[in-house]
Amino acid sequence: MSGTVEVLGVSKHFAAHRAVDDISFVVESGEFFSLLGPSGCGKSTTLRMLSGFEAPDCGSIRIAGQDMTDVPPYRRPTNIVFQRWALFPHMTAEANIAFGLEAERLPKPEIRRRVGAALELVGLTDLGRRKPAQLSGGQMQRVALARALVKRPKVLLLDEPLSALDLKLRHQMQIELKRIQQETGTTFIFVTHDQGEALAMSDQVAVMNAGRIEQIASPQTLYDAPATRFVASFIGHANLLPVSVVACEGETARVAFAGQEFACIVGEAPQGREGLLVLRFELVRIAGPGAALAASIKGTVRQAIFAGSTVQYVVRLNAGDIEMTVEQPYGATGPLIAQGEAVTLGWNAGDGRLFPA
Template sequence: MGAQATSSDGGTRTGGVEIAGVTKTYGDATAVDDLSLSVQPGEFLSLLGPSGCGKTTTLRMIAGFEHPDDGDIRISGRSVLGLPPHRREVNTVFQAYALFPHMTVAENVAYGLQQRRVPKAEQRQRVAEALDMVQLRRFADRKPTQLSGGQQQRIALSRALINRPSVLLLDEPLAALDRQLREEMQVELKLLQARLGTTFVFVTHDQGEALSMSDRIAVMRNGRIEQLGDSSSIYAEPASAYVASFIGQQNFLHGTAGEADDVQTARGRFEGRWGGERVAAGEAALAAIRPEFIRLEPANSVGTGVDGRVLGVSHLGETLQVVVGIGDGETLLVRTPAPTAPRVQEDDPVRCTWSPEHVRLFGAEGVPTTATHVIALPETVRA
């Protein structure tokens, strides 16, 4: 074990990660741009963003598979620049399980201990403990191919945790699983992390995964952190139109900033609260409203909102999703609890209303101008 990070109460805790001014380039392309981030010991932090935003490169630099061109990376208070992966207090779980098919589950989990020449008696004890953590001890003598995808992923987790790393790095480990199994593994993974108290740094492009599991989320864009915060603040208080569009579903009405806290659009003037930096009056701006904050009322009802016509209705279990055309190919996405949802069908005239307190205003940078909300409709539907 390496040096330990000193806590505020004077004790020592392992597992803290400090990224200070790190930059990584590949030729003319900058993958990570002067990035600084502090991960607290025992924290579950997710790096979230689309492909090419720099999240996996950041993870690989923490692991030691890539090396920064500038800046420093410290784990448990010690710089790890120049240290190979096997000399860092980290283990990595990848999307591909990378299990040895000719070995049993127990042999796969014990592999790292064998490489470190841990005595056999201790190996057996630690393998049993590691398999108990993921509830797979009864499958110790089976081959990985005899188990499900979710069980194989738990074996990979067990193999990574058996070496007792200060930090566990997870690179989209659930991406290959089907939806139901992925959701089950999200719950199991968070419970396991809470029980162990190990620092988890989790890379994903799936905002649902990040929201459901993380203590904090770092939303990345172009090699930088666009916003860092807990799930609630990231969702409810996005700092930019980019974050608002990437986290959850969002409706955007395009227009120009007014003199007050408002945006003037082709559908009317809408008041709200600025998210991030306020733009000057007359500049391109957006009024954003989440689908769950929109109410469906009879056409021409009184209230802040716009009139439209129902283009489609989808039942999503407990939620009713309605797509409303509001003219010129623009649409609004509405989601409402199914038990209390109004009865609507295609081509019904409706009014979409909302409260100004639920509207966020942004500068127009970061969101496509071709769609009102983040799910664009096919041209045949728009017509």
């Protein structure tokens, strides 16, 4: 129960705008849980309701088994870390971290011990005497984390804490954050619009869209078995091929594109004859002669994009006004295929997922 978070039927309106629309989820104690979704989908509003800075219109929030309705932010077993880390500029890293403990009037030796442990946890033992202006962005973010963790919250809420850092530092901090979360056993609820970040760190991810939760699952399940078209196209990079539905039974379907019929998996059954086949870039192949694939669709290479370990080919299909992107490990089909070359694209029946158009 210690760091369990239970959200049941929570909504929040701003005037007529439904920022959060009837969401429910449970985060187990010690879990790394992410809220992932595009800008404006209600992630920060959800976090602010958990921290108590915003009150839900309806529904209930329980943390550590206790109803939070009448509990003000400073009494909640939560702490929050923001994108802009808002350290006190005139105070050293140590003093910034100690601030919350001093407000609690803890004995000096205990404060010193806990600040030292927090600095060690975030790998800043030698920099405690520096002021924020003498620290890098990544170091400042570590101080902000230490400041939040030193109060030993049961639940740490993080609102896009890494988005102000450059890419390389962000990757380093992702690994660090996960380590810190595991070492402290704190429940982390992490808000991000960056799917790579959510997939890399989380035990469970809730994908949000326009105030609602589309799917809650492990990163692998979101990737392998997206439940909705939104999730399928938001996670990873995917082609959306318009197809007509020939037959749809249970988990498999037969669909047709450009006069060719092939099998696929049903993500969400379309009501009518029109469907969208979601095909991840990396699951589409450039088919060699005699390849036994479910579909074989002809087209012409429009662009070859070399990205080091992978190559992406943008292929204009002969049928329809459609381009598809294929991503392959560099070297998978020998030398790069030139612009203007005719190719045949294919994929396995289990790699295409059907959704309503």
